[in-house]
Amino acid sequence: MQPVYTSYMRATRAVIRLGNLHHNIKTLHQHMEAQLGGKAPQMCIAVKADAYGHGIVRCAEIAIGAGANLLGVATVSEGAALREAGIREPILLFSIARKAELEELAELTLSPFVADEAYVRLLDEAAASAGVKLNVHLKVDTGMGRIGCRPEDAPQLASQIQHTKRLRLAGTATHFPVADEDNSQFTREQIDLFLRTVKQIRDAGIDPGLVHAANSGAIIGYPDVWADMVRPGIAVYGYYPSADQQRKLDLRPVMELLSEIVFVKRVAPNTPISYGCTYRTPQETVIATIPAGYGDGFNRLLSSIGRVQIDGKTYPIVGRVCMDQFMVDIGADPQCGVGSTVTLFGPDPAGPNAEELAELCSTIPYDILTSVTARVPRIYLE
């Protein structure tokens, strides 16, 4: 869904390599198959936040084509976008909806996470008024401190769900805060607690449904909790969840943020560049203006520290990144000029990628990707 003010003629654009998305999903699948020596678990691919900024509908379609069994969203409206596009696969809602959203949730037949009795009752009522049955997934908090019931309350809640008229316990799940570190003791203890909780539900004579926990970090580092289903997000978009994990998979960045030089000017030594005059040219050089800025999601923290790639070579960003433009020093004898394509980040190992930008901005690749704003057109490459 592009807003009306997105221009497809604009220099700044996000090229979405759907081939890489497909490749990454297959790579995760093969990694699990190889390690298990048999059938890989089901996959719920996270397409929340507009598929991490890549475009929810196109990415969901590729995910399904690559074998996704479920799709994961964070809001009812994201679920609505998928249903409007004709997607019929089960959609797992990762967050708790407000009471005012439950009617729509039921009509869209989303499968929500549930974590307390009151919400279970409200959902059962919403399902009844919509005349549908809903699959729900019991979310157990084993250490994330976010939504999820206490492990000791899980069997009772599972039993409550079982006794509703309109809800079916289709899954039991948890989530990891530090699975992006290999060999974390905290994660090991969470896995034990989660698997013990699932066993208690079974011991109470209740089918827990699909047992699932693994985000990208746990798919890469914790095979003992792949269980019935995994929930990858960042890895399918081509990035590791953190710098602390072994790089054992061939993940390829899906998004390439591109722009173009629109203006060049030769300047004298000591010329101030951009707001605040925080940068002055050390010698005579040529300064190129790129029509992209923090209004496009290109972080202002990259001012004077980031780099871009033009015709295979990299050049420094000089001065502050503005809302809609920034400047690059292309040298006194430039080989590029107006019309040259500029890569802000992308899959080329020699150029900047979202991980490098994240490091420079003290954040994570997730933040860099989801920050690309709606005015940047997404151009899909099959």
Ligand SMILES: *Cc1c(COP(=O)(O)O)cnc(C)c1O
């Ligand atoms: C976002 C999310 C995921 C995917 O996490 P990644 O780190 O991107 O793999 C999985 N499960 C839940 C509940 C999430 O919110």
